[in-house]
Amino acid sequence: MRIHIITYGCQMNVYDSRMVASLFKGEGVEETDNPEDADIIIVNTCSVREHAERRALGRISSLQKLRREKPELVLVVIGCMAERLGDNIPGADFFIGPRKYDRLPETIREIVSSKQYAVSSPSGIVTLLNSSASTGQVTFHPIRYRYRVNGINRQYAVGSMRVGATSRLRKPPHPYPEPDRGVTAFLPVMRGCDNFCSYCIVPYVRGKAVSRNPEDILDELRYLKERGVREVALLGQSVNEYRYGETPFRQLLRMVDKESSGVRIRFLTSHPAYMNDELIEAIAECNSVCESVHLPLQSGSDRILQLMERRYSVDEYRHWIRRLRDRIENIAITTDIIVGFPTETEEDFKKTLDIVRKTRFDFAYMFMYSRREGTKAAGFSDGVSLEVKKGRLERLIALQNGITREKNGELVGKEVEILIEGKSRREGLPMGKTRTGKEVIIKMQSEKCKVRNVKMGECVNVYVESISGWTLIGKTLE
Ligand code: 5AD
Numbered sequence: 465m466r467i468h469i470i471t472y473g474c475q476m477n478v479y480d481s482r483m484v485a486s487l488f489k490g491e492g493v494e495e496t497d498n499p500e501d502a503d504i505i506i507v508n509t510c511s512v513r514e515h516a517e518r519r520a521l522g523r524i525s526s527l528q529k530l531r532r533e534k535p536e537l538v539l540v541v542i543g544c545m546a547e548r549l550g551d552n553i554p555g556a557d558f559f560i561g562p563r564k565y566d567r568l569p570e571t572i573r574e575i576v577s578s579k580q581y582a583v584s585s586p587s588g589i590v591t592l593l594n595s596s597a598s599t600g601q602v603t604f605h606p607i608r609y610r611y612r613v614n615g616i617n618r619q620y621a622v623g624s625m626r627v628g629a630t631s632r633l634r635k636p637p638h639p640y641p642e643p644d645r646g647v648t649a650f651l652p653v654m655r656g657c658d659n660f661c662s663y664c665i666v667p668y669v670r671g672k673a674v675s676r677n678p679e680d681i682l683d684e685l686r687y688l689k690e691r692g693v694r695e696v697a698l699l700g701q702s703v704n705e706y707r708y709g710e711t712p713f714r715q716l717l718r719m720v721d722k723e724s725s726g727v728r729i730r731f732l733t734s735h736p737a738y739m740n741d742e743l744i745e746a747i748a749e750c751n752s753v754c755e756s757v758h759l760p761l762q763s764g765s766d767r768i769l770q771l772m773e774r775r776y777s778v779d780e781y782r783h784w785i786r787r788l789r790d791r792i793e794n795i796a797i798t799t800d801i802i803v804g805f806p807t808e809t810e811e812d813f814k815k816t817l818d819i820v821r822k823t824r825f826d827f828a829y830m831f832m833y834s835r836r837e838g839t840k841a842a843g844f845s846d847g848v849s850l851e852v853k854k855g856r857l858e859r860l861i862a863l864q865n866g867i868t869r870e871k872n873g874e875l876v877g878k879e880v881e882i883l884i885e886g887k888s889r890r891e892g893l894p895m896g897k898t899r900t901g902k903e904v905i906i907k908m909q910s911e912k913c914k915v916r917n918v919k920m921g922e923c924v925n926v927y928v929e930s931i932s933g934w935t936l937i938g939k940t941l942e
């Protein structure tokens with residue numbers, strides 16, 4: 465039996481897809497890159513903007529052809545859309561949203577055991593069963609055992625077995641997903657979000673904020689290190705809000721730092737309302753923690769920030785940028801910005817442009833506001849027209865892209881340390897990132913400079929010679 469996984473959305477989804485793959489592996493199901501070879505297809509979805517939902521729905525709909533050709537194929541939708549829309553999504557057999565991920569191991573067992581039956585069934589009909597359910601031909605009954613899956617399920621899991629089948633328990637899956645992104649990996653430290661920013665669907669689909677036990681996190685970090693991972697990004701929707709008992713995020717960072725010799729640590733996404741000087745101190749003092757912070761601004765207008773329920777003013781935001789830059793030399797600051805929030809005027813938008821100009825972010829993710837049913841902002845009247853939103857987004861992107869290029873250009877003529885992560889897309893040259901997250905391609909041996917061979921996962925000092933688009937080009941230094 466094989467699964468194929470399609471992933472949309474954020475880093476947490478990328479991690480969750482790995483977790484699902486590892487749970488299936490524990491049930492003896494391998495992964496395939498080719499959807500046509502799969503017996504089970506998983507679509508991991510995102511609800512943050514309408515565009516992301518439309519793409520996933522399009523993909524699910526295009527998979528129907530395969531489903532018609534192969535009636536025994538099981539299509540499973542997981543992620544935020546499964547939570548938000550559930551079985552209102554046409555063309556899938558099974559839905560598991562993030563709030564039900566504690567039941568993933570059990571559900572996956574059920575999918576696998578019912579498929580095993582279905583595969584051998586002459587009718588080829590797949591029946592997905594609840595514990596103790598009966599199809600008329602076969603009865604399933606619950607079984608229990610104890611194991612952990614990366615802090616998500618640490619109690620008893622209930623699976624189901626066919627009555628009469630030899631009740632041989634398979635080995636519980638490894639608690640952590642295998643890293644599959646080469647030398648970099650994600651590590652969730654908390655899940656969910658309680659901030660309820662007025663535009664955002666995340667708290668509704670991912671549930672309330674829950675921080676993971678630091679011991680668990682350190683254990684997973686050691687696991688990643690043993691498998692050759694050299695850069696770990698700690699994940700949380702509002703990561704600096706992390707707190708487990710008496711352990712706040714700054715202390716977690718210090719604990720992680722002690723365990724991560726030779727491994728770079730990043731963390732995202734930070735919320736400006738939870739910034740504090742002690743955290744900045746911890747970032748500055750921990751050698752493994754990279755000089756890079758992702759701090760969404762969302763808007764440069766106090767009036768809009770208030771309507772967004774972000775709980776900081778533009779001045780407070782700028783205060784934290786100053787503190788970060790004063791204490792941490794050359795820190796890279798990246799951000800998220802939304803344009804066209806309901807009631808946003810040209811004047812509000814100009815304030816956003818103004819702060820973008822003054823702050824000089826290293827990079828920004830910029831979005832048009834997308835109305836999400838069920839959020840507070842969905843009830844706001846005075847929406848901004850699509851045309852105006854598009855125009856504002858274009859202006860903002862033009863401004864920020866220029867700044868990104870200039871900021872990257874500041875590295876030309878400098879020496880930087882890069883971690884080799886892979887090969888450049890076009891020429892297949894070794895490619896790595898600086899501690900501040902900037903991509904550098906290493907130019908191969910030229911007559912003038914001798915370039916030694918570099919290996920994946922190696923940290924090398926590079927002299928940045930030039931910039932092409934946004935990408936820096938450099939040569940290794942002996
Ligand atoms: N419309 C547009 N952008 C949104 N984001 C979150 N919700 C919405 C929405 N409804 C953006 C925010 C957030 C990022 C992950 O996505 O900028 O920081």
Ligand code: SF4
Pocket residue numbers: 657658659660661664665666667701702735
């Ligand atoms: Fe959404 Fe705000 Fe939570 Fe971020 S902090 S996930 S924008 S509610």
